[in-house]
Amino acid sequence: MKDNAMQQINHIFAAVGTLLTVSGAAWAQTSDCAAFAATTLPGMSLKTEAVAGDSTRPPGATAGPMLVAHCKVNGKMAERMGQDGKPYHIGFELRLPTAWNGRFLYQGGGGNDGVVRPAVGPQAAPGYALNRGFAVVTTDAGHQGPTADFGFDPIARTDNAYNAHDKVAVTAKELIRQFYSKPADKSYFIGCSGGGRQAMMFTQRFPSYFDGVIAMAPAMRVSKGATIAAAWDTQALHAIAPKGADGQPVLSQALNDGDLALVRKGVLDACDAQDGVADGLVSNPAACKFDVAALQCKGAKDDSCLAPAQVGALKKMFTGAKNSAGQPLYFSWPLDPGMGHPQNDWRMWKLGNSPTAKANSRHVFLMQDALQGYFVTPPDRSLSIYKFDFDRDPQRMDAHSWIFNTDSDVKLAGFQAKGGKLMFIHGLADPIFSADEMVDYYQRLTAQNGPKTNAFARLFLVPGMGHCAGGAATDSIDGLGSLVDWVEKGQAPQSVPASGTAVYPGRTRPLCAYPQYAHYKGSGNPEDASNFSCR
Structure with missing residues (x-):
């Protein structure tokens, strides 16, 4: 059924391709954002809105950068009545910047999905991927509402696992081609938690879709x-x-807050200085035997x-x-000390x-x-x-x-054959998915692929960071910039730049490719990444 549905979508795009190309050059201009809603295809409906530059922030954001000028496209497809008697569809949002850099970013979801998040690329620190010129898409993964009630419908289960993501990726690429009169030069995916699982899923089920993928704290065997x-x-x-x-x-x-603080202090006293400096971070977890x-x-x-x-x-x-x-x-x-810091989400999860x-x-x-x-x-x-x-x-x-799970495939043969690049990022104080699970996957990946593993996949552990972000950590991470350089310039990341936010504002650190870690050189400002090396 899935293959037939995708063939139908591809056939529809091919059939209308000639018609749309006639006005494609005009649609490449943001002044025609409203007209782009007429790109309605059978089984799909679109709504568009031209968003002026520096006029708004993403919904819910009260601070941070304003968004650049773009065309916001909201779509529905595959509307149906579920086996559980509830209506379903695959919803998505695609934002198309006026100043497009030729790149496409699929922004992963999280939790139980069921909501269409603002397609701005918030994990592309600093700022938003949209503001950096990426066309960005998000989806609700084929069901509406953030609870797991959709699990009573078998098609919704499959949509959530992979099918909706397949359709949204194909559709978004085609809409980008129509809007700009050219396809995206490069395609990227970044997601955390459930979005990290989706990232791994794409490298395994649909390995040709993305040139570069970042899987953060992936829910690889959550089910x-x-x-x-x-x-x-x-x-x-x-x-x-x-x-x-x-x-x-x-x-x-x-465990009260004082108990958690005791654990934090105990770990720091035993292990903090093992990376060359006592700075509130245990950067060499392999050496910590607390x-x-x-x-x-x-x-x-x-x-x-x-x-x-x-x-x-x-x-x-x-x-x-x-x-x-x-x-x-x-x-x-x-046993990372981040678990005991009040800015970490360990308490709220556990x-x-x-x-x-x-x-x-x-x-x-x-x-x-x-x-x-x-x-x-x-x-x-x-x-x-x-x-x-x-x-x-x-x-x-x-x-x-x-x-649903994505922990078994450690060959990634199709993704390697395409030349894809894969980055894993995981907080050592993550309270829902253990960093030990992530290390295990990467070790199995390395055992399967040998020395060539570093040519397509690298792991970066973040001391002190909780689930996806936050905590006593350098949790503002420009993984996307490093990934683009790897894909487009062949510059494999030996480390990824990261900086502190709420707990360590102004602090910078290199996040070193596993199994290396950031070690203080012994002199210079310990708040500055330049005074650390990967060893």
Whole structure:
């Protein structure tokens, strides 16, 4: 069905190609943005809006740069009624800058998708990819609404996994060709979390679509892996949480902010200076052997130590989820000090901040939703993350994980044959996808491809960074600029420039290609990247 649908779209584009080419030169001008809405094809509807330069920011943004002049295109295609009785379509937004640089960027989604995010390329720090001249597209991945209810419709499951992305990529490229009267010279993808999974998916299922891809903190085995880890961690913390007035455990209080600060200090005291300077970052995680047991109280619990139950829960969590036979169900986690910083999102993913037994951690309200709605087959709204059975329930995830997960293919033969370039970026304090999982994938990729791996794929770890951004880290990362130089100039990135934001404003660091790390040279301002080398 998928192949027939794509053949139909391609046939339609071919059929109208001659007609559109007649006015193609005119459509290359932003004054004809309104007229471009007439590019309606069977099964597709478009709305356009000419956006003047320096007149607006992306929806929801109250600060930061204004957007350049562009034509905003919102589209719908493949409208249908789902098996669950709800209407569905594939929605997308394409923004076409007046001053186009000849490049196309597909901006990945995240979470359960279901929303069309502003197509501006926000992960192209500094600023927006749109403002740098890229034509940018986003999609809702074939369903409407951010919850996992779409998992009750089998076509929506497939659309979310890969099919909607295929159609949006093909459609966006064709609309770009029509609008500018020429195809994009180069095509790029950048996404984090679910968008990182989509990035990996494209290199595997549709390897010819993109010249360069950035997969940040990819959800590569979320539908049978990281979600199991979320249940494991939630149960470990819930078991030690103090009880509230109603006698029920209060998840958020299993570890208070002072407890997390103790862990942060313990890791920093043991490992911070191993990269040549004590700067609040553990840049050489392979050398860090800190054991959280060193923080255990010798007597009564006070603010200077952790209770034995807290130490036990943390050790259980950082060792990783297992079944009753001791077989790993996910990965271990690096004990990065970023987890204990209040600017990191570790608390909100693992613990939340609800003062009652009704937890608001993202593991409970987001991961449980996905677990129930589309990670188990058939969907099961009665399945509680608190009651997940690590022996029985993983088998219920098999039917979906094979079409959704992206951790198995370490050959990437088609992507290599095309000459594609792939960058991985992952925060070491990420609370939802372990950096150890990312390192494992890259090591397997290297074992499969040998020395030529560096010619097409590189991994960059970010000390202190949480999920996709934030934390005590240099989390403003110009990965896109490095990727463009790699694809178009052949300049393989030995390091990627990064700078601090909320916690370390003004600080710069090189993010070194794994397994290297940034080491202080021993002199000069330690806030300046030029005084660090990759070793």
